[in-house]
Amino acid sequence: MAPAPFGLAVAAALLLGVLVVQGFAQLPPWPFAALLVAAGAWLWSRPGAARPFGAALVGLALASLHGQAAMALQLPAERSGQGATLEGRILGLPVGEVDAVRFELRVTAAQGDAAALVGRRLRLGWYTRPPDTLPVIEPGSVWRFEVRLRTPRGLVNPGGFDFERRALEQRIAATGYVVKPDQARQLLPGTGLDHARSRLSQRIASALPPSQARFVTALALGDTRGLSDDDWQVLRATGLTHLIAISGFHVGLVAGFGALLGQLLHRALPGNRSRWPRPQVTAAGALLLAAAYTALAGFALPTVRTLLMIAVVLVARLARRPQGLAEALAFALIAVLLADPLSVLAPGFWLSFLGVAWLAWCLPRLHAGNVLVPFVQAQGVAVLGLLPLSVWFFSQASLPGPLVNLVGIPWISLLVVPLALAGMAMEPFSDAAANACWQASGQLMQWLWIALERIAAWPPALVWLPEPSLLAVALAMAAAFWLLLPRGTPGKPLAALLMLPLLWPAIDRPSQGEFDLVLLDVGQGLSMLVRTQHHDLLYDAGPAVPRGLDLGEAVVLPALRAHGVRRLDAMVLSHGDNDHAGGGDAVVRGMATARVLAPAGWARKGMTVCRTGQAWTWDGVTFSFLHPTPHFPYLGNQSSCVLRVEANGTSALLPGDIGRHVEARLARLPALEARADVLLVPHHGSDSSSSLDFIAAVRPSLGLVAVGHQNRFGLPKPIVLDRYQRYRVALLDTAHSGAIHLRLGPGGVQVRQRMRQDRRRYWRDAVPGGSGYAVGSPEPDR
Secondary structure: OOOOOOOHHHHHHHHHHHHHHOOOOOOOOHHHHHHHHHHHHHHHHOOOOOHHHHHHHHHHHHHHHHHHHHHHHOOOHHHOOOEEEEEEEEEEEEEEOOOEEEEEEEEEEEOHHHHHHOOOEEEEEEEOOOOOOOOOOOOOOEEEEEEEEEOOOOOOOOOOOOHHHHHHHOOEEEEEEEEOHHHOEEEEOOOHHHHHHHHHHHHHHHHOOHHHHHHHHHHHHOOOOOOOHHHHHHHHHHOOHHHHOOOHHHHHHHHHHHHHHHHHHHHHOHHHOOOOOHHHHHHHHHHHHHHHHHHHOOOOHHHHHHHHHHHHHHHHHHOOOOOOHHHHHHHHHHHHHHHOHHHHHOHHHHHHHHHHHHHHHHHHHOOOOOOHHHHHHHHHHHHHHHHHHHHHHHOEEEOOHHHHHHHHHHHHHHHHHHHHHHHHHHOOOOHHHHHHHHHHHHHHHHHHHHHHHHHHOOHHHEEEOOOOOHHHHHHHHHHHHHHOOOOOOOOHHHHHHHHHHHHOOOOOOOOOOOEEEEEOOOOOOOOEEEEOOOOEEEEOOOOEOOOOOEHHHHHHHHHHHHOOOOEEOEEEOOOOOHHHHOOHHHHHHHOEEOOEEEOOOOOOOOOEEOOOOOEEEEOOEEEEEEEOOOOOOOOHHHHOOEEEEEEOOEEEEEOOOOOHHHHHHHHOOOHHHHOOOEEEOHHHHOOOOOOHHHHHHHOOOEEEEOOOOOOOOOOOOHHHHHHHHHOOOEEEEHHHHOOEEEEEEOOEEEEEEEHHHHOOOOOOOOOOOOOOOOOOOOOOOO
């Protein structure tokens, strides 16, 4: 029997074709992709076994074309860092902070070379310093200002967030910030859907205390700006993140209200019953209300997917050709992929479709004796079926989540959300009635929140897992499938064993007498993980940008967890500069740390002072401090803790930000103490460091440069690169390589991974050869 043109087999084949492209390091030429679309569409249209193959070709070709189009929208790399004067309309809801506001802009007019940006989407920030104040930026308003733009660029680390992938998925052409704020002008006031959302959000905030308003605005409008990092942490620990913003379930709930209104309308107009049958009126009411609510939510992707599935079912009903849940799911999947193949890059795509798919497969077998039993079974299906993807995308699992969801889902979806939506429905007619509904919704959510905070305070509530391999996820998906088969299916205990590679993966640790260096990509800053067979040391924790991310929390902690680190045996903060120590507090809060070492004069209470002569051995690896000497005053960079690590004759030197004077002292040390195979280039390649005498004394074969892409300091300096070239030192840097993983031991120095090169993707800028500098070879000479 030939596969149906829009059935499950064709939908799966189309998805497979789209997925294959996301692993490409480079996209095929567009003429070739266009030919594939034509060939695939022809095969798809023909009945027969080749139809899924045609759909796969269409998926591959469309994903390639959309990827090329999205990349073409981005600001060319050669224009990154340049200024531009432009006009544009504010998109979405701006996020305000104490001294900054962040927003997205659709460019409507621009001057000079920037005219190519017209119609494109930018992500911008507007920063101020006291006594200046931030402007009120209304959603939907039109502005003219001068900005400085950059090509979308992120940090590439194990377990880290891939901003370049997100920028591609959302078609963000550039990021940047407003310059000359005093010359910025608002041309038109706020209008449109986003402005209406903002007005409703303000209405809710005026009717409720902030402790309640933040939840009601999130649940009713998808406006999560009021939720703090601590709020999100509670939601993650209790497994309720999927409910707090507008989800597909809420769209379905609104569609149910629309169906009810359609039935009431049909009864109220008896003269038109013959012309408009009740099923059609009910379906039309559900579809219209669901579409309106999706628009009010800002067309968030989960709501759009749900709307498509509802539309498929209801349009089929309007046409008197009803479809089952599986057919509707397949049709919606095909519609989403044809409209936007890049939606597969978002975790929400997978969690939404796969969650519905699991339920659609298991629903016919769920116990129908009462309401509670099927609900509990559905929760079990969702938890087990989505666990592999949750670990793949987020590297975490909530232990109390399944039980919390049993209460949280009906409480939020059947009590809190309906009251919040009722308030919005009442708002045009009666402020008092709207306020009463919102206040009841907020109070119910606050009662639940008190319990959630207590549950989240349980230390094991949120379990972090190492970064899984694709094979481990595939095995876990197979295990979930087998475990969800009907009762009596043999081999289920054995199938559960397939979960082990996901939940207890084998960690690639050094052997006795070896150690690893993992230089993390923290932009213009430093953080390096040093690993032995059974111990972990963190050298510096990256910056905490005053107007941006705390990279200790955003990069360092996820990378440690991705490597399977559960406890730090030591953390060395080389000195007090923000780019080295800024993320230290976040690391200590997020992970058990046995001791923290820092230089005298800056070390805070509870820290141990590092000084020359301190040494210890872990698993056949010797750690020793070469600087500062006893009684050395705290002089910032010059007081950096200089750490030397050695195993079986192979060594690394981590000197922080020392300058030439300290380098001169180290160069006079005995050769066996100063010598190192790997050198962490001092002070990010500044001309104040890396003197010729120091390089000659250390004689490294490989230098590592912790540096930010296109940093404002121009580091590493060309004159410094020339010095390393003179001594034939190979260089690798985080700006071009992302995170860098080395292993040192009896076999010498092994470069095990450079993430930008070894995990290449077409949306990522990567220099194939290595560092991007014409210095030495990317592999050490010895």
